Amino acid sequence: MKQSKYGETLQVLDKGYVRLVDVMGSDLSAANAARASFAKESDELTKSDAKLIAFLVKHHHTSPFRHAFATFEVSAPLLVARQWWKYVVGSDHIMDGWNEASRRYVTLEPQFHIPQTWRAMPDNRKQGSGGAVEDEKSRKMSDLLEKHAQNGLDLYNEAMNQGIAPEQARLFLPAYAMFTTWRWSVSLQGIGHFLAQRLDHEAQWEIQQYAKAVKQLVSPYFPVSVAAFSEAS
Numbered sequence: 391m392k393q394s395k396y397g398e399t400l401q402v403l404d405k406g407y408v409r410l411v412d413v414m415g416s417d418l419s420a421a422n423a424a425r426a427s428f429a430k431e432s433d434e435l436t437k438s439d440a441k442l443i444a445f446l447v448k449h450h451h452t453s454p455f456r457h458a459f460a461t462f463e464v465s466a467p468l469l470v471a472r473q474w475w476k477y478v479v480g481s482d483h484i485m486d487g488w489n490e491a492s493r494r495y496v497t498l499e500p501q502f503h504i505p506q507t508w509r510a511m512p513d514n515r516k517q518g519s520g521g522a523v524e525d526e527k528s529r530k531m532s533d534l535l536e537k538h539a540q541n542g543l544d545l546y547n548e549a550m551n552q553g554i555a556p557e558q559a560r561l562f563l564p565a566y567a568m569f570t571t572w573r574w575s576v577s578l579q580g581i582g583h584f585l586a587q588r589l590d591h592e593a594q595w596e597i598q599q600y601a602k603a604v605k606q607l608v609s610p611y612f613p614v615s616v617a618a619f620s621e622a623s
């Protein structure tokens with residue numbers, strides 16, 4: 391895992407991670423953008439700027455938070471990536487800029503998420519899952535998934551050994567559990583929106599772990615805004 395000048399790379403799940411690659415702006419960017427209408431600008435974040443940020447978040451004045459950005463590198467199983475991909479507004483991929491490792495060209499060693507704890511079917515179908523199942527059942531499920539992943543990997547390699555292109559051979563890989571890696575550039579508003587929805591207990595547990603990592607990584611750079619978005623959620 392590569393390190394970053396913006397802090398350590400945080401490991402998430404068994405083989406995933408979140409790395410903060412780049413940061414543009416600060417809490418002051420939002421405060422100064424909000425004050426642009428009065429042609430005022432602060433050089434340092436003051437208590438009144440912090441109050442202004444809390445006010446803006448509380449009353450959904452969102453445009454000032456679109457003057458600060460961050461770029462993350464994320465490695466997550468596809469089931470998490472699919473949920474993350476839905477954040478299109480304020481994210482770079484609304485401009486077609488979500489950049490992801492390609493399995494058409496790259497034959498990176500496929501990696502699979504193998505949870506050690508499995509959750510039961512929920513009582514209420516609207517919840518994602520119930521509590522953890524007993525240890526023995528968890529061990530059995532992990533073992534089954536491990537075998538399934540290995541079987542898929544063997545078939546994938548077999549197809550390529552027979553001269554099939556990686557872009558098609560990948561059909562043999564069990565997709566939901568497979569890790570993929572991408573870069574996500576997003577406005578501070580987009581980060582706030584993602585955190586509000588994905589730190590929530592209703593979000594799937596796996597993406598909650600990624601949201602916690604995103605929050606931990608950006609908090610030192612946007613402490614007032616991230617706290618305000620967290621309180622408002």
Ligand SMILES: Cc1cc2nc3c(=O)[nH]c(=O)nc-3n(C[C@H](O)[C@H](O)[C@H](O)COP(=O)(O)OP(=O)(O)OC[C@H]3O[C@@H](n4cnc5c(N)ncnc54)[C@H](O)[C@@H]3O)c2cc1C
Pocket residue numbers: 476477478479480583587588592593594
């Ligand atoms: C617990 C949970 C369960 C979910 N289950 C499902 C599911 O079963 N199936 C599924 O498909 N998705 C599901 N989602 C994803 C959900 O529907 C959203 O796509 C996702 O949460 C991204 O949020 P968003 O659409 O607000 O984000 P964005 O698309 O990034 O939009 C951000 C905000 O911009 C504004 N906005 C966006 N588009 C417009 C527009 N055209 N005009 C005006 N304003 C706009 C809205 O205020 C919006 O909230 C689920 C999400 C959660 C948190």
